[in-house]
Amino acid sequence: MTKISITLILLISTLTAQSQNTLIKAGHFFDARSGKMLDNQMIIIKDGKIKEVGANLKTTKTDTIIDLSNSYVLPGLMDCHVHITSNLSFRKRNWNDVDVTESNALRAIRGSVFAKQFLDNGFTTIKEIGNDANYATADIIKAIKNGLIQGPTIIYAGKIIAPYGGQSSGVNPEHEHFWDWEYIDADTHEEIIKAIRKNVYYGATVIKMVTGDNGIYDIEDIKVAVSEAKKYGLKVTVHVKMGGQEATNVILGGAAAIEHGFGLDNTQLQLMKDKGTFLVGTDLAFDNWYAYGFDSTRAKSWVDIDVDRLKRAYEIGTKMAFGTDIVINLPGLNRVQSSLKVLENWKLARIPASYILQCMTINAAELLGIEKERGILEQLYYADIIALKNNPLDDIEAIKTVQFVMKEGKVVRLD
Ligand SMILES: [Zn+2]
Structure with a gap:
């Protein structure tokens, strides 16, 4: 040359x-x-x-x-609680049906479609929080990384770790492994550690646990999970539907966040503030509760619970990150449009728009452990x-x- x-x-x-x-x-x-x-x-x-x-x-x-x-x-916005591979029937929420009629492939295809909807509508990062069949999201993440499809950055939980039974109820003893499709039973410290290692092996970048739906984790259980997850640089986030002892155990055990926490009292919200525990409130709006099959009165009473807890968390100063938790698309709306219904509750709680945006960006990035890379x-x-x-x-x-x-x-x- x-x-x-x-x-x-x-x-x-x-x-x-x-x-x-x-x-x-x-x-x-x-x-x-x-x-x-x-x-x-x-x-x-x-x-x-x-x-x-x-x-x-x-x-x-x-x-x-x-x-x-x-x-x-x-x-770019962030939604810290999504289930992109799941979509249950409008007003007919039945997880058991889904688990036997939808293959892992179908779940991955759906997830790739919803992932693109999130990206196109401004959500450049999402936290996929489980209920994704047999690690269906792991393949979506691979396809995004390979440039095969477009999607947001996905922080991924893998299978949900829970006391015996996952979040199932009413399953007969002959089908005791029915829930293994989406959950890992973990009732001892050794089982918790093994479940985390399994999830990490299959691509998890956050650890999701459930407490209180069936068994309840004690403080030591949460501490074991937090310390094991930390070895891989991961955080532990825990579903607590309402509040009670299971919520206090999660906070004192050092988890990064409580998901839902609809019944958290002011003492717990203050404790979360003191310990730096995030609340991902998943504040479903009236239409979202109605989509679950609730009648209007029941849907309305859930909105009141959402709004009251949102207000109290904001006033106390509990750290919050935005999360939607929508598993049912509303008629005529796509997944993101259905998810953004939750904004109605944030408005009813009179949370300032600037703070909601921070919950969707800088705060969310902090919770997801990507605050030095994204969110501002x-x-x-x-x-x-x-x-x-x-x-x-x-x-x-x-x-x-x-x-x-x-x-x-x-x-x-x-x-
Ligand atoms: Zn959820």
């Missing part, structure tokens, strides 16, 4: 490298740290990450410009960026007006 051609190649590769810079002009820019909307900011992106953010940045001619001067630019738009963070048509600080429902989605520097959607 001649010297000239080598020089040419070098020149071309330098130019190509320079042209990889993407410049976003953000007319309005949500600073997740302060919860404030800043005007006229610029974001320079290179190799999937944010290179610089500021008001008057030096740009080069080769930059690809994305003009979002009229939009509201935010970090600052230098060296992944370029997970979305833009909305309307101002979400005026009305949080504006997060339904997504116009632009970028994941790790790649444009997924630009309307």
Whole structure:
């Protein structure tokens, strides 16, 4: 090869490298740290990450410009409690049916469709929290990583670890392994450790436990799980439907979060604040409870419970991360539209829109252990960026007006 051609190649590769810079002009820019909307900011992106953010940045001619001067630019949103492979019948919620009529393949196909819906609607990270058949989500994650399909970053729980029986009820003794499809029985410290190791082997990046639905874990059980998970850099999050002793055990055992916790009292919410335990409240709205098959009166009373607990958690200052927990799509709505119904409750509880956005970004990232990579738009963070048509600080429902989605520097959607 001649010297000239080598020089040419070098020149071309330098130019190509320079042209990889993407410049976003953000007319309005949500600073997740302060919860404030800043005007006229610029974001320079290179190799999937944010290179610089500021008001008057030096740009080069080769930059690809994305003009979002009229939009509201935010970090990609996060939903910390989803079940992308599950969809139960409207007003006929029966897990047992699903477990025998839907194969792992069908669950993975559904999950890949819902994963794309989350990404297209601004959720660049989700926490898939179990009930995904025989590790169906592990294959979805592989397909996303291989570029076979598009989807958000998925923090993944694998099978749910629970005292004997998982979350099943009414199964006859002849079918005692029926729930193994989605749960691992773990009743001793050794079984808890083994269940965690099994999940890690199959790709889990968070550990999900259930307590109180059948058996109840004591403080030591939770501590054993937390210490085992920590070896792999993972956190433990625990489903506690209401509150009671099982919730206190989870908090004192050092778990990262309580999922649901509809019946947590103020002492427990204060204890969570003191210990840094997150609440992922999964505050289903009226339509979501109704979809479960509840009548209007019962659905309404659940909304009252949601709103009351949300209000108290906010006033006490318990750390919160946004999570939806929708397993039934509402008629005519996709999974994300069905999930975002929960915003009705956040509004009824009068939680400020800026705080809801923080629960969906910076707080969620902290809970998921990715706070140094995602959740805010600052230098060296992944370029997970979305833009909305309307101002979400005026009305949080504006997060339904997504116009632009970028994941790790790649444009997924630009309307
Ligand atoms: Zn759930």
